[in-house]
Amino acid sequence: MHEVSIVNDLFRIVLEVAEKEKLSRIDRVNFQVGRMMQVVPELFRFAFDSAKTGTIAEKATLEIEFVPVRMQCRHCGHAFDVETQEFHCPRCRGVNLDLLQGKELFIKSIEGE
């Protein structure tokens, strides 16, 4: 349930931004999360909906965009998305890999007025 901590921090940032931008209502939060972070969308939405009650984001919807895990092989340089849970290079079967993306936890944008 690290989803709860992530949502709490997300809300802290959203409300900070809202204050800075003088928003009185938040309609939508666009959130980007890497697959490596193992966020369960149902849990995340549930935590989001619990956190938003009584705030200016009460009616806000949450858009979650998942970013695939992308690795690069140190042996042959090939970059590829890890789709199944096969952590090896599909070209040379090398296992020494660098993570290029997949650990994102970004608020891409906040919509409101």
Added chain:
Amino acid sequence: MKRVLDRNQDKAEQIRSLLKDRHVRMYNLISSPGAGKTTLLEQTCRHLGGSLKVGIIEGDVYTDRDAQRLKQYGFPIVLINTEGGCHLDSNSIDGALKEFDLDEMDLLFVENVGNLVCPSHFDLGETAKIAVVSTSEGDDKPIKYPMLFRDARVVVLNKMDLLEYTNFNYDAFVKDLRQVNPNVPLFETSLTRGEGLDGWYRWLEGETNA
């Protein structure tokens, strides 16, 4: 674009540089409930007693039984009550560190909340993450929890004494682990018997002399 959990990360970096400054190494022990974190700490405290000054941050407490088990070794222990939370964060570690005299300390062990997912996402400012798994769990843990097993600097496979009574597939486990983290040291232990710990102690000593 705003990065979530930046605050945790910033605090973790502060802790990391503080510990570096004071020459203290901090190891973050992560496992499922019951894999053997506390038993690993008990054995390690017994072994190190006298030679190194150790501190323990206990974050996996339902009762104070684990702390009682560890108290007898005479090292300072700070308990963190996560109030049902599923992981420790850098802020709670920051608070706990204030209770120790860091100048009188070589090693700090953090027993994280028993869970393989959440703790692996929160940097505590540790020197290294240590993953503990046991043969009474599934052998597919490295593939299921790649975040932890990629980041771990040491993997302990515990309850080797039970291997023959379980359906744990040792070869599959090692193969998966090597795929996720090809070079990580793997120590195979029966912690209740105190077996298989030589490699772990050597690793710890190598780290402290580094």
